[in-house]
Amino acid sequence: MRSYSWRGLLATSLGLFAAGTNAQTGTTDLGTLLAGQKNLTTFNTLIQKYPEILLQLPSYNGVTILAPNNDAxxxxxxxxxNDAFKANNQDVITNVLEYHILQGTHLAAQLVPGTPTFIPTLLTSPEWSNVTGGQVVQNIAQAGNVVVFVSGQGTRSTLTQADLKFTGGVVQIIDSLLIPPTNITQTTQAFNLTSFEGALYAGDKINSTSNTKDVTIFAPNNEAFQVLGPAxxxxxxxQIAEIMDYHTVDQIVYSTGLTNGTKLLSAQGENITIRHAGNNVYINSAQLLQADILIANGVIHMIDNVLNPQGPGAKPNPAITSQAPVYAGAASVTNLPFTSDIPCSTKCPVTATPSSSAAAKATPTSTSVFTSSSKGVGAPMARETGLHAAGLMVALGGAVMLL
Structure with missing residues (x-):
């Protein structure tokens, strides 16, 4: 009803929230707090425009709002x-806003340096999040009292002002918007994991891997496939499908769960073993290169070797920097295996005969903020805060949650 002002809706929302909250973190209401922050005028205006986001707050026992500043x-x-905000696309904007609200009150002052935390948000819509309990943001405290947030596409945002308490929660001001995690195809392209993506198509596993809820994927980098070549x-x-299943676990295991000696049951049926040696972490004999890449339905960990379900007992040799392939007949090649299996979606060359049957296969149905453009080379690795390249999936930020 247009007769209700945003402030009335906000007051009702926060009034109910305060009444149902066991422990209030402050005595200032959210509207007053935001109005008093000159660097949050854009965010304040936006949530006035979409008050339905705030009406959800009474359902939660405390929240943490990651508020992007005006520069963000x-x-x-x-x-x-850009297109969604220019068009005032309510579905995109409201879901992005929900991704900026963490369940529970989390103070930056309580973070343990170096220990990542994965906190669920209010983003629970199935078309945006295929994980149990709400899509997460990663939060970590780094050296020099720097608090970083990491979200979809590995994008990063930094905390600029911490622990602004209001009745029922806390506001943390950040320097970039958070990007909800995207599906597997968009994420593998952003991290240059195109051989792994192509192998999912070649094994007809792209749909099941993309659409299964709560997954952990150990994705070998392109070099891991190149050293195998024809093997x-x-x-x-x-056979490729079996190998892809061996790289997938039907539960979410973040880096904090990759403890020494842990065995994880793969979708293929054989166990995967986690081993530690010094500062290195190994998945069977493959070294962990980059952990905790958030995706719409779980998390990806990048590794430097292709796992072999026929040799689940493979162990690393920590004395050497590069582990040998675990496939007989491995021979290094210069091309990237399986990239021709990725269906072309934009600016496709016209050929007399199809280069791969994969173009006729179904593609993932998961939706996201981004539009996918399949290509064999892939996009750059995860980006830092800021806009180094205008376009593509340049991130407005990622988020790490506050404990």
């Missing part, structure tokens, strides 16, 4: 959120 919104024209690229679709 100035980056939108150079990001993949894997000559396999049948069923």
């Amino acid at each position: 919104f100035n980056k939108i024209p150079y990001s993949s959120l 894997i690229s000559s396999m049948t679709s069923d």
Whole structure:
């Protein structure tokens, strides 16, 4: 009803929230707090425009609002959120706003340096989040009292002002918008994991891997596939499917759960073993290169070797920097195996005969902020805060949650 002002809706929302909250963190209401922060005028205006976000607050026992400052919104024209914000796309904007509200009250002052935390948000819509309990943001305290947030596409945002308490929660001011995690195809392209993506298509596993809820994926980098060459690229679709299943675990395991000696049951049926040696972490004999890449339905960990379900007992040799392939007949090649299996979606060359049957296969149905453009080379690795390249999936930020 238009007769209700936003402030009335906000007062009702926060009034109910305060009444149902066991422990209030402050005595200032949210509207007053935001109005008093000159660097949050854009965010304050936006949530006035979409008050339904705040009406959810009474359902939660305390919240943490990651509020992008005015400079963060100035980056939108150079990001993949630009079209949605220009068009006032309510579905995109409200879901992005929900991703900025953490369940529970989390203070930056309580963070343990170096220990990542993964906190669920209010983003629970199935078309945006295929994980139990709400899509998460990663939060970590780094050296020099720097608090960083990491979200979709590995994008990063930094905390600029911490622990502003209001009745029923706390506001943390950040320097970039958070990007909800995207599906597997968009994420593998952003991290240059195109051989792994192509192998999912070649094994007809792209849909099941993309759409299964709560997954952990150990994704070998492109070099891991190159050193195998024909030892894997000559396999049948069923053999490749078995290998892809061996890289997938049907539960979410973040880096904090990759403890020494842990065994994880893969979707293929054989166990995967986690081993530690010094500062290195190994998945069977493959070294962990980059952990905790958030995706719409779980998390990806990048590794430097292709796991072999026929040799689940493979162990690393920590004395050497590069582990040997675990496939007989491995021979290094210069091309990237399986990238031709990725269906072309934009600017596709016209050829007399199809280069791969994969183009006829179904593609993932998961939706996201981004539009996918399949290509064999892939996009750059995870980006830091800021807009280094206008366009593509330049991130407005990622978020790490506050404990």
